Amino acid sequence: xxxxxxxxxxxxxxxxxPSVFQHNANGxxxxxxxxxxxxxxxxxxxxxxxWVVRELYLRQxxxxxxxxxxxxxxxxxxxxxxxAAHVDLRSRCPYFYELGxxxxxxxxxxxxxxxxxxxxxxxxxxxxxxAHTLTMTVAPKYLTLLTNEEAKLYEAxxxxxxxxxxxxxxxxxxxxxxxxxxxxxxx
Amino acid sequence: MAAASEPHxxxxxxxxxxxxxxxxxxxxxxxLRMDPLNFISGDFGPFRPQIATQVPLWLAVxxxxxxxxxxxxxxxxxxxxLAQVLESERDSEKFQPLPFHYVEISRLLFDHAREDIPDSYxxxxxxxxxxxxxxxxxxxGLEIISKERTxxxxxKNLSAMExxxxxxxxTRALETFYxxxxxxxxxxxxxxxxxxxxxxxRGPRLPEYQYLLLLIFSGN
Numbered sequence: 368x369x370x371x372x373x374x375x376x377x378x379x380x381x382x383x384x385p386s387v388f389q390h391n392a393n394g395x396x397x398x399x400x401x402x403x404x405x406x407x408x409x410x411x412x413x414x415x416x417x418w419v420v421r422e423l424y425l426r427q428x429x430x431x432x433x434x435x436x437x438x439x440x441x442x443x444x445x446x447x448x449x450x451a452a453h454v455d456l457r458s459r460c461p462y463f464y465e466l467g468x469x470x471x472x473x474x475x476x477x478x479x480x481x482x483x484x485x486x487x488x489x490x491x492x493x494x495x496x497x498a499h500t501l502t503m504t505v506a507p508k509y510l511t512l513l514t515n516e517e518a519k520l521y522e523a524x525x526x527x528x529x530x531x532x533x534x535x536x537x538x539x540x541x542x543x544x545x546x547x548x549x550x551x552x553x554x
Numbered sequence: 555m556a557a558a559s560e561p562h563x564x565x566x567x568x569x570x571x572x573x574x575x576x577x578x579x580x581x582x583x584x585x586l587r588m589d590p591l592n593f594i595s596g597d598f599g600p601f602r603p604q605i606a607t608q609v610p611l612w613l614a615v616x617x618x619x620x621x622x623x624x625x626x627x628x629x630x631x632x633x634x635x636l637a638q639v640l641e642s643e644r645d646s647e648k649f650q651p652l653p654f655h656y657v658e659i660s661r662l663l664f665d666h667a668r669e670d671i672p673d674s675y676x677x678x679x680x681x682x683x684x685x686x687x688x689x690x691x692x693x694x695g696l697e698i699i700s701k702e703r704t705x706x707x708x709x710k711n712l713s714a715m716e717x718x719x720x721x722x723x724x725t726r727a728l729e730t731f732y733x734x735x736x737x738x739x740x741x742x743x744x745x746x747x748x749x750x751x752x753x754x755x756r757g758p759r760l761p762e763y764q765y766l767l768l769l770i771f772s773g774n
Contacts, residue, residue, distance in 0.1 A: 468733060484734045488700045491727060495696055498723065499689075516730055524723035531719050534568030537665060 375515060379462035380421075383414040384470070386429040417469065424473060431474050436460045437467060439478065447482070451489035456514045463514045490517060498524030566718050575658035575714070576612035583607075584623040611659065615666050625667040628653070631660065633673050636680040643687045649711035657685065657715040688713075692720055699728065703735055 392407045407413070412432070415423075423429045436443045436459040446454045456463045464483055471479040490513075497509055498521045513521060566574075577595070583606050590599035591613075598609045606626065609617075617623040629635070630653055642650050653659065660681050668674050692709065699707055707724065709717070 464730065464734060480734070484731075487730065487734055491700045491731075492697055495693065495700075495723075495727075499693065520723060520726050520730070523726055524720075527719045527722055530568055531715065534572070535661065537661070 375462070376465065378515075379465035380418040380469070381416050382434075382460060382462055382466050384417050384420045384434050385412060385414050385432045386420050386423075387412050387432060388429050390428055392428070417466065421469075421473060431470075433474065433476060434460070434466075434470070436463065437470065437476070437479055437482075444482065447486045447489075451486050452493040453512060454486075455512045456486075456490075456517075457511060461515045464516050487517075491520075494521050495524070497521065499528055565721065568715070568718070571655070571714055571718055572658045572662065575655035576610065576615070576662070578611050578653075578655060578659060579608050580611050580614050580628060580659075581606050581608055581626040582614045582617065582623040583626060584617065586622045611662060615662060618666050625663065625670045627663065627671045627677075628659070630656070631663070631671065631677055633676050633680065636677060636684065640680055640684050640687070643684055643691075647691065649688060649691065649709065651711050652684070652713060655714050656681070657713060685716075688716060692716060696720070696724060696727070699731065703731075704728070705732060 388407055388409055388411050390409050394405055395407055415429075420429065420431060424431055433439075435441050438444070443454070443459055460466060464487060467479050467483045470476070494513070494517055510518060510521070583604060584601040585603050586601060587603060588599060588601040590597050595610065598613065599607065601607055614623065614625050618625055639650050639652065660678075663671060664674065664678060671677055692712075695707070695709060698704070705728070707728065
């Protein structure tokens with residue numbers, strides 16, 4: 368609730384989480400578009416955004432299944448165990464860490480926390496090096512691997528280095544305001 | 555502060571830091587005669603030809619631009635002292651004590667008063683080397699926080715410009731580590747029986763914190 372207005376929090380909660388309905392539900396056929404009746408059967412598996420899932424779970428209408436990117440036997444875990452720095456987390460789930468943090472207390476999976484921490488530790492080191500040394504030309508390929516949080520971290524480091532370099536080169540201390548840029552021709 | 559379009563940008567822009575650095579006192583040798591100048595920050599002068607006077611850096615640069623003085627380089631900016639500092643930077647893991655605004659002061663002096671500094675090429679290259687070594691040390695320091703559970707980081711004797719460069723990066727990194735570590739603690743508390751529930755409600759315990767957070771301006 369503390370992040371009610373934070374746009375990244377809102378977007379992170381938009382991520383889909385697979386869940387299983389425990390009861391029949393009328394009037395929400397929107398979720399299950401396979402047939403025309405406007406209802407969802409008990410036991411059907413659907414992917415819902417996290418904010419819906421949390422509310423329904425607290426009212427015990429659904430049970431949550433772990434999303435594929437956090438699952439214990441999934442490819443993601445294996446890849447991170449092998450080489451965390453180069454795993455393309457953005458295509459799996461751009462809000463990897465935020466979603467993991469929210470999911471973990473909800474479904475009581477105790478391995479998600481340490482797993483996220485380990486992954487972030489290793490990737491953080493990469494971000495640290497790259498943010499401060501790479502120039503804009505080389506960077507873009509690496510940026511596509513980063514989740515949203517890591518991308519912001521990277522950008523913060525990059526911005527401040529770029530600003531420092533620009534200042535160091537020197538140049539005129541005053542700049543013409545953009546409003547005064549062009550001369551107007553007398554018509 | 556000005557020109558920060560996103561709230562997480564560094565608190566100061568480089569030009570603002572330079573502005574703050576210009577308050578440092580420096581010695582000049584004027585070649586004009588002038589009565590004392592009275593400013594809010596103090597009184598400077600009277601200025602007599604060939605008599606050394608202490609003035610703020612901004613005043614020194616202004617007078618120099620008008621050709622009214624020569625600037626005397628500060629004593630830390632000699633080739634010997636800087637070579638010594640460079641040696642000790644390379645040998646030890648800590649940062650050597652340097653003037654807080656050494657980057658900004660050196661840049662200002664090189665831009666406006668290059669001929670007043672003896673051996674300016676040597677001095678300039680030494681300062682660049684010192685800056686690179688210190689930056690590299692900052693990098694190793696930042697790597698350490700990923701190894702253990704750190705909640706805060708202390709970097710002694712860091713200069714203003716260096717602190718300003720790493721500030722946004724490191725505050726975000728520490729925040730993310732904290733967030734991820736605390737969710738892990740939620741997992742640990744699920745193991746404990748209920749009678750210890752009050753203990754966990756105290757908030758995250760800090761059994762292993764290594765450093766203190768001092769990333770605001772602290773010279774010592």
